[in-house]
Amino acid sequence: MSTETTDRKAVYTFLDEDIQRARDLVGVYHAVTQRDQFTRATPDVIRAFARSYGDDNPLFVDEEYGLDTRWGGQIAPPMINIAVTKDLLADPVPREQRRPPFRGIHVFVSGSTTDWYRPVYDGDAVYSFQGFDNVEIKESEFAGRSLVVTRIHVQFNQRAEIVSIQRVLTIHTERHESKKRKKYDTIEPATYTPEQIAEIDAIYESEVRRGAQTRYWEDVQVGESLGVMAKGPLTVTDMVVFHSGGYGFAPYTPCTSRLAYRNRQRIGAFYIDNEQGIPDVAQRIHWDAEYARSIGLPSSYDYGMMRDCWLTHFLTDWIGDEGWIETMSSQMRKF
Numbered sequence: 001m002s003t004e005t006t007d008r009k010a011v012y013t014f015l016d017e018d019i020q021r022a023r024d025l026v027g028v029y030h031a032v033t034q035r036d037q038f039t040r041a042t043p044d045v046i047r048a049f050a051r052s053y054g055d056d057n058p059l060f061v062d063e064e065y066g067l068d069t070r071w072g073g074q075i076a077p078p079m080i081n082i083a084v085t086k087d088l089l090a091d092p093v094p095r096e097q098r099r100p101p102f103r104g105i106h107v108f109v110s111g112s113t114t115d116w117y118r119p120v121y122d123g124d125a126v127y128s129f130q131g132f133d134n135v136e137i138k139e140s141e142f143a144g145r146s147l148v149v150t151r152i153h154v155q156f157n158q159r160a161e162i163v164s165i166q167r168v169l170t171i172h173t174e175r176h177e178s179k180k181r182k183k184y185d186t187i188e189p190a191t192y193t194p195e196q197i198a199e200i201d202a203i204y205e206s207e208v209r210r211g212a213q214t215r216y217w218e219d220v221q222v223g224e225s226l227g228v229m230a231k232g233p234l235t236v237t238d239m240v241v242f243h244s245g246g247y248g249f250a251p252y253t254p255c256t257s258r259l260a261y262r263n264r265q266r267i268g269a270f271y272i273d274n275e276q277g278i279p280d281v282a283q284r285i286h287w288d289a290e291y292a293r294s295i296g297l298p299s300s301y302d303y304g305m306m307r308d309c310w311l312t313h314f315l316t317d318w319i320g321d322e323g324w325i326e327t328m329s330s331q332m333r334k335f
Helices: 016-024 043-052 078-082 175-181 194-206 236-244 257-266 282-286 289-294 304-319
Strands: 029-031 105-116 126-140 144-157 162-174 271-273 279-281 327-331
Touching: 016 126, 016 144, 043 078, 043 236, 078 105, 078 126, 078 162, 078 304, 105 304, 279 282, 282 289, 304 327
Parallel strands: none
Antiparallel strands: 029 126, 105 162, 105 327, 126 144, 144 162, 271 279
């Protein structure tokens, strides 16, 4: 087991050699040899993933519903690739082609573009290779010098058929700099009255899933509204349930007890002491409001990939059982 000696109170900054390494690796792709939380789509995995972001579409959660559709069986939601990846056998990556560690640097997902080619079925494994598509330095109001990296993820099944190609835009920032700049210092977490919760509940009540009612090309007009879907208000419970669907365990592998100890030896800079002096994952920025505020954010917040799941939920409800999302692009702004 490799070990890393780390000062958990250290201030980490960009290393010029890491930035140059990232630039040198644009266009270089390697097999993903680390498995995700799940390695094979099963009825339970598919259902758990769909429900993790609030989707009850029977195409995804019912083993038999899809038998009478064009798909011939249960299929996985479009974003299943973020929860199911089987480790791909490959030669070791040469030292000069290893990705820079960006030790102690925070990463935000700022958007993605995904092309889908075929569904993932019960029994399918998903493999992946990935690499850097673009790397550039930008100045951010939130955290000063930021590194903007676009990664390409190519997913394919056990039959070597491409499932999806995803380009993910990530923003790398120095945690201490975002804290110092205090861009969001005056923003208070939202509070809700019973009347406001009732307004959100009314949206949930009115949501419609197209289902078996086929939406044809000639039924759609340019500029037509796709309707309204609610998500939130975001709670810690939402984040716990989203993780239960399989997302968030690779590549950093948050874990517990002895496994957490071993993970701290592997990537010590990923662990930052909480207010009790206990080393905990930096990933807790998504459920620990106090930690999020300590590095300059108004509160904990959702994942960029979670928002992409919400968008696909919105679209699959609208297109119906016979529809297929070919391409989707998202942006998360204001960094």
